[in-house]
Amino acid sequence: MSITAAKGFEAGGGAIGIKPSGKPDIAILVTNSREAVPAAGVFTTNLATAAPVLVSKSHLADGKAAGVVLSSGNANAATGPAGRADAERMCQLAGDAFGLEASDFLVCSTGLIGYSMPMAVIEKGIPVIAANLNGGTAAADALLTTDTVRKEAVAPVGDSGAVVGGMAKGAAMLAPAMATMLAVLTTDANATHEVLQRALTDAVAKTFNQLCVDACTSTNDTVLILASGAANGPAITATEGSDYYALLDAVTSVCGSLARQMANDAEGATKVATIRITGARTDHDASLAARSVASSQLVQCSLNGEDPYWGRILSELGASGAFMDQERVTISYGEHVLCAEGIAAEHDVAAVAKLMSEREILITCDLALGYGEAEMICTDLSYAYIDENRGTS
Template identity: 35%
Template sequence: MTVTTIDFQWPAGFYNDGIEIGLGTVDKKDFGYLFSEVPATAAGTYTTNQFQAAPTKLTKNTINHNHHLQAVVVNSAIANSCTGVQGEQDAQTEQQLLGEKLGISPDLVGVASTGLIGAPLPMDKIKAGIAQLQPATDDGVTQAVLTTDTHAKKACVQVELDGQTVTIAGFCKGSGMIHPKMATMLGFVTTDAAIDGELLQHTLSTGVDTTFNQITVDGDTSTNDMVVVMANGLAKNAELTSTTDADYAAFAEALHVVLGELAKQIAADGEGATKLVECNVSGAFNDQEGQQVAKAIVGSNLVKAAIFGQDPNWGRIISTIGATDAHVDIDHVSITLNGILMVQDSLAVPFDLDTAVDAMKENQVTIDVTLNSGNATGQAWGCDLTYNYVKINASYHT
């Protein structure tokens, strides 16, 4: 089956809204919702930070109850994290109020927040905001979740399942505190495919491992964040119930395309970033070690700073490889940077410095590494480390 990338559109039966209710100090949308006209099977992955925020815990428990959701209410600017019993009550109030507004059970409502840790939600504004929300087919909610992001991050594909055209559309936010361990940002994926909830959970968890969990901006894992998928079945394909179903592989591939595209957009929009950094590892002992080495390279502050400075210092890459516990043939490692071979058999290869510097001026820098320890691969994405990253995070609270 062919997966086709298309301009962003909501799958059948999904609506949204994004509005400004004054949660932050800037003039922007900061509150919204996403809902399906019918209950949808749902799956989620969640931050592994020990200080998991109230909305994240609530949504996790809600989805785990029976793998169904019909709506999610979201806000930016305030994380509702480390806010104690009051924060938990506030998240439950959001769930209750949106359920009442839509005429559905609160158990079908997820809650997501992002922003400043430690601040309580101004519930008067939240309650007024829920009352203002209207069903729309634009993409306002994709703006309402942004914090230090420079733009909305969206992806959409279509694939044929059981003779029916299925749409999968996702959006996310994320720019700083990006070092996922089961997703560290807010990501929402909607589809009109019919799929069993447990199978959807398996597919999401598998897809996240090689997409969102393979990006890093600054090595910090947030308290709030998650990826949620809702599948409402309105495409009318025969329900997928097993990984052995004829159309399952096509669905899994299409979902993976959306997750991967969103992950790369987050990495490219890292706080202060000027370049997307992609690392492709081959010759790894196993896939886990391939992913480990790739993520270590894109996460190295020395590598990130060199890429910002357009300095082809491959020594920073090879030292990062050696600092991992992955199997490495230390006499036969090769490193290529934007198509320029710099290391072969673990020794320097002559290259033109000016050509290499020019190559690193591109918006994307690709590092290809061969470990010569097996046949497995790994891939990860990150960004450069800039002066502006420090500036943004030195004044995030004040």
């Protein structure tokens, strides 16, 4: 499972010295043809936008890219004009290695904010990695910072013979506006930039944007997709019809798998909870309610303590901005109703305690007002998370 599962792409990664630990820190993806192909991206909403995001947005203006160069260990954020020049230089180095223009490459970085890029090692290192493209798994390994495992996924595009493959990093600063995360997807489906942009935007909204670990949105969040068309399938030129929806389903599946892997690898996490809202007046209200519960530090602490304290959830529902009648609300942990019509309900205490000891927990909140639904994924707030982040990391 990797970004090279789709035909038409090569990738590699390795260590060039950005990270003091000596772990892998540069990844490169490039088309086999060494030509630009349709591409699309979704980027951070943080106004303290990192230099690589600014450069990638600029290079995507024509809706095409031939590759991506990614670094980990330094975010190249809050680095001013020099940082943007460094990001452009990374694209130039990658372009030179493959006989392409700098503008044919997109660039992503992740790591510490406010530090200049170590360009001396980057100048030497990118050509070395480019000359030894050792596979998609090596590229996925090179993205990791505080992650403990690589994150990869693949899904078929219906029965067209095409696939979507992806890799991602993310273990902290995961919030409902993407995360401290980078993700790169590839497909050998034959899709236009406009189709890719719509599919990626919709998929991100349903997956990465429904993930919350610590309610922090990063300066560098980026999700990219490139389409080689090498599967020789039907041309997908409109955001409708069976071919488009097959592509959308595959992109959503890969993004969803990567998001779930990120939640399971979240810093210090011992629990992964799905917050499901049903019966809201509208889907928008359901989303507001789910987001409020998932991002609540009190709820996250209760998860860590294996305490089914539904009162905190009811409070977050009421404060979420979603319309709510507390006398209609039902809150369930798994199949066990703990709150019915806004008040405590009798339940099997031992069975709920067993449920709370499990790693994955479903919490359902039925507002009983309409048909609006939403889900978010969150994790617990642990001592290990605090220990990881009490200093610069």
